[in-house]
Amino acid sequence: MALKTRFTIDYYQEGILQNNRVVLAQAITLIESTLPADQTLAGELLDRVLNQTGKSIRIGITGVPGAGKSTFIESLGNQVAEADKKLAILTIDPSSQLTRGSILGDKTRMETLSKNSNVFIRPTASGNTLGGVGSRTREAILLCEAAGYSIIIIETVGVGQSEVAIKKMVDFFLLLMLAGAGDELQGIKKGIMEMADAVVITKADGDNIKQATQAQADYSHALHLFAAGESGWQPKVLTSSALTGKGIMEIWQMIEGYVHQTKTSGFFDQNRVRQNISWFHEHFDQLLRTEIMEHNQMQKKIQALTTEIQHGNISSYTAAQQLLNEYHQVNRGSNS
Numbered sequence: 001m002a003l004k005t006r007f008t009i010d011y012y013q014e015g016i017l018q019n020n021r022v023v024l025a026q027a028i029t030l031i032e033s034t035l036p037a038d039q040t041l042a043g044e045l046l047d048r049v050l051n052q053t054g055k056s057i058r059i060g061i062t063g064v065p066g067a068g069k070s071t072f073i074e075s076l077g078n079q080v081a082e083a084d085k086k087l088a089i090l091t092i093d094p095s096s097q098l099t100r101g102s103i104l105g106d107k108t109r110m111e112t113l114s115k116n117s118n119v120f121i122r123p124t125a126s127g128n129t130l131g132g133v134g135s136r137t138r139e140a141i142l143l144c145e146a147a148g149y150s151i152i153i154i155e156t157v158g159v160g161q162s163e164v165a166i167k168k169m170v171d172f173f174l175l176l177m178l179a180g181a182g183d184e185l186q187g188i189k190k191g192i193m194e195m196a197d198a199v200v201i202t203k204a205d206g207d208n209i210k211q212a213t214q215a216q217a218d219y220s221h222a223l224h225l226f227a228a229g230e231s232g233w234q235p236k237v238l239t240s241s242a243l244t245g246k247g248i249m250e251i252w253q254m255i256e257g258y259v260h261q262t263k264t265s266g267f268f269d270q271n272r273v274r275q276n277i278s279w280f281h282e283h284f285d286q287l288l289r290t291e292i293m294e295h296n297q298m299q300k301k302i303q304a305l306t307t308e309i310q311h312g313n314i315s316s317y318t319a320a321q322q323l324l325n326e327y328h329q330v331n332r333g334s335n336s
Contacts, residue, residue, distance in 0.1 A: 009041060013048050016147045019086075021120050024147050028122055031139045046139060049146035054272065056088075056145045057259055060166040062156040062192075063176030067202050068242060069155055072176060074110040075242040079252050080151050081116050088120040088144035089113070090137060091155040120149060138169050138279050167195045168278055171268060172255050175199045179208060179215035194226050197235055197258060200251060204239035212239045231267045233258055292327055301326045 012030065015023025031042040063069045073089060080087050089110070113119045122140065141152050156166050167173050175196040193199075199219050204212035219237040228234070236254055240247030262268040292298050305319040314322075 006038065006041070009044055009048065012041075012045050016045075016049060016143060017052065019147045021147075024120060024143060025122065027143050028124075028136070028140045031136045031143070032124070042139070046142060049143065052146040053142045054145060056141075056150050056152045057172070057255070058141060058152045058154070058170040059255065060154050060156065060170035060173045061176065062166060062174075063202070064178060067176040067178050069176055070110060071242045072200070072202055072240065073153055073155055074113050075240075075245065075248050076251060077110070077113045077119060077153065079248050081113070081118055083252075084118075085151050086118045086120075086149045087113075087116075087151045087153065088147075088149035089122070089153045089155065090140055090144070091121065091123045092137065120144065120147070141169065168275055171262075171271070172258055173197050174251075174255075176202050177215065177219070178202060179204070179211040193222065196223075197231075197233060198251070198254060199223070199235065199237045200247070201237070201239045203241060203243075204246060205241035205244050209239075215239075231258075231262050231271070232265055233261060292323075295330060297330055298323070298327060 007026065012023060012027045016027055027045060030038055030045070033039065033042070061069060061073060063072075070091070073091075077087055077089060110121060114121055124137065124140070137154060141154070144152055154166060154170060173196055175192065175198070177199055179201050201212045201215045201219070216237050216239050223235045223237065226235075238247055238251055238254065240251060242248070259268065262271075293302070301323060305314070305323060308314040309316055309319055
């Protein structure tokens with residue numbers, strides 16, 4: 001993604017620190033840009049506002065199809081906004097394979113929240129990024145924190161085997177489930193259940209209340225079979241209805257309880273440090289891969305090796321080794 005207009009670093013910094021939502025949106029567009037000049041400016045901007053970051057509660061929300069993530073987030077967001085807290089919502093939408101753009105547009109699905117002056121909603125296309133998040137979600141979190149948002153909610157594309165990256169960038173990970181949608185305990189990956197700090201059974205209203213209550217008991221039993229997490233927090237299972245508002249306040253109080261407990265124990269800050277180091281390693285890997293993929297000689301080698309793999313002439317393991325050797329040769333040639 002390229003920017004049509006490149007503003008100055010001071011423009012971005014001053015606008016963000018003054019909580020100008022237009023400038024904040026422009027700054028997020030800047031960090032999503034793939035142009036080298038934009039990437040350099042984005043890095044400088046992040047360094048300038050870094051001392052204003054890290055003061056929020058970061059909440060990741062994912063769920064099974066049909067669980068009503070956006071509706072739930074709007075209901076929870078209204079609860080947060082009523083408490084006079086500034087809320088930023090980063091929604092990761094599936095990408096169009098043609099335009100790479102976001103194809104859902106959560107602002108249209110969170111009509112009430114989008115009109116609140118204390119709420120910032122930013123839909124972002126997932127692109128080719130795995131893990132249910134966008135390639136610059138972490139940086140967008142930092143910019144929102146610098147703009148003064150004390151609660152950051154990240155809504156992932158959906159739940160699945162790869163939707164685990166979100167756990168590495170949030171403080172609290174919430175999994176939304178449905179009752180009566182089949183064999184719930186078998187239909188969800190064990191790995192993501194183990195990572196969840198809480199499970200919420202949504203749409204617990206009307207004729208579905210009994211099923212939701214039974215699902216709550218089943219999930220509570222299942223979670224108690226898992227070993228205790230490093231945080232010392234025992235994951236909880238609650239029910240909620242975005243339609244009636246039932247359970248929403250209790251969910252927010254639970255999140256606040258988690259933050260209090262983990263800050264008191266020291267886990268909250270320790271986890272943030274580990275996440276920052278993990279972000280560093282992952283971003284370096286991404287930059288290195290981008291450099292390799294964009295080099296003409298390397299592109300030709302990748303195409304040649306891909307053809308060899310397709311014809312069954314070489315294993316993927318050997319092809320990867322040869323690609324690494326090619327990269328070493330390219331570097332030696334450029335340094336000689």
